[in-house]
Amino acid sequence: MIKKLWEKLKKTREKFKNAILRITKRTDPDAISEMEEVLIESDMGVKTAENLIEKLKSTRREDYLTVIRKSLIEKFSVSQTEECLPPCVYLFVGVNGVGKTTTIAKLGKRFTKMGKKVILAACDTYRAGAQEQLNIWAKRVNADIVLSQYGADPASVAYDAYNAAVNRKKDILLIDTAGRLHTKHNLMEEMKKIKRVLQKLKPDIPQETLLVIDATVGQNGLSQAVEFHNALTLTGIVLTKLDGTAKGGIVISIAEALGIPIKFIGIGEREDDLIPFDPYEFIDAIIPEKMEV
Numbered sequence: 001m002i003k004k005l006w007e008k009l010k011k012t013r014e015k016f017k018n019a020i021l022r023i024t025k026r027t028d029p030d031a032i033s034e035m036e037e038v039l040i041e042s043d044m045g046v047k048t049a050e051n052l053i054e055k056l057k058s059t060r061r062e063d064y065l066t067v068i069r070k071s072l073i074e075k076f077s078v079s080q081t082e083e084c085l086p087p088c089v090y091l092f093v094g095v096n097g098v099g100k101t102t103t104i105a106k107l108g109k110r111f112t113k114m115g116k117k118v119i120l121a122a123c124d125t126y127r128a129g130a131q132e133q134l135n136i137w138a139k140r141v142n143a144d145i146v147l148s149q150y151g152a153d154p155a156s157v158a159y160d161a162y163n164a165a166v167n168r169k170k171d172i173l174l175i176d177t178a179g180r181l182h183t184k185h186n187l188m189e190e191m192k193k194i195k196r197v198l199q200k201l202k203p204d205i206p207q208e209t210l211l212v213i214d215a216t217v218g219q220n221g222l223s224q225a226v227e228f229h230n231a232l233t234l235t236g237i238v239l240t241k242l243d244g245t246a247k248g249g250i251v252i253s254i255a256e257a258l259g260i261p262i263k264f265i266g267i268g269e270r271e272d273d274l275i276p277f278d279p280y281e282f283i284d285a286i287i288p289e290k291m292e293v
């Protein structure tokens with residue numbers, strides 16, 4: 001797993017590596033401002049980059065790497081996975097195309113491999129093909145599914161799915177939702193309604209409300225996170241498409257700005273390309289202790 005993370009985060013790592021190696025070897029005053037630029041470009045956020053640079057100004061060059069790694073790791077809040085009485089409900093939200101449905105498939109596979117009984121709820125009744133897409137994944141990852149008609153009320157599909165999960169004695173219910181409606185306002189209202197309806201069934205569900213963000217959009221992901229968090233009180237973030245981007249620093253930006261734990265990261269399109277987020281592993285993969293390696 002860690003080897004895979006290392007491979008997939010190559011682009012972000014290369015970016016940091018070039019900057020850090022450059023700056024540690026130079027003594028001219030421009031080196032540090034160049035470093036700041038690279039940190040900002042990696043999408044870790046202007047504030048984080050500035051704070052880090054301030055720290056570096058009073059740090060010996062040979063200690064740069066240690067200081068950078070330590071300060072970044074400190075940004076992450078630790079996520080505790082609480083035990084829940086089955087069926088545990090995960091609601092996935094996010095704008096269109098970020099990877100919600102794929103993440104559900106990947107997570108479904110993780111859980112079925114752990115011996116859990118998984119059921120999916122196809123609450124995207126909006127986008128053409130969404131029902132069929134989730135149905136194909138359900139078969140592939142060995143999960144049960146509750147499908148619906150296009151145009152149906154997603155909240156009532158979620159309601160039915162929870163009841164099905166209880167009746168069929170499932171351990172985990174993963175709820176897929178639409179990414180685009182006529183307006184952003186409609187999307188938020190629809191997500192809030194799903195949550196309200198579930199909470200009427202049982203006040204402590206969904207146990208997880210996870211926002212899926214596409215890492216390649218960089219700082220835009222941060223504004224999405226703020227908006228969704230205000231509307232839905234998120235419990236975590238899934239950051240997808242970290243493979244193929246040098247913008248891996250967005251993880252740090254989000255963790256710092258919102259204090260919401262990053263729960264999983266997506267590093268590819270296949271079923272196994274989802275990893276539970278571990279701040280230490282992540283920092284090791286983007287800013288390793290030994291840069292020359």
Ligand SMILES: Nc1nc2c(ncn2[C@@H]2O[C@H](COP(=O)(O)OP(=O)(O)OP(=O)(O)O)[C@@H](O)[C@H]2O)c(=O)[nH]1
Nearest residue numbers: 096097098099100101102179240241266267268269
């Ligand atoms: N490279 C890469 N591609 C991903 C990852 N996760 C999802 N994708 C791809 O992103 C595209 C969109 O994924 P979906 O899961 O359909 O996204 P969605 O959020 O459900 O989209 P809507 O239902 O239209 O809102 C697909 O082509 C996926 O294969 C990832 O971690 N890495």
Ligand SMILES: [Mg+2]
Nearest residue numbers: 100101124130
């Ligand atoms: Mg989808």
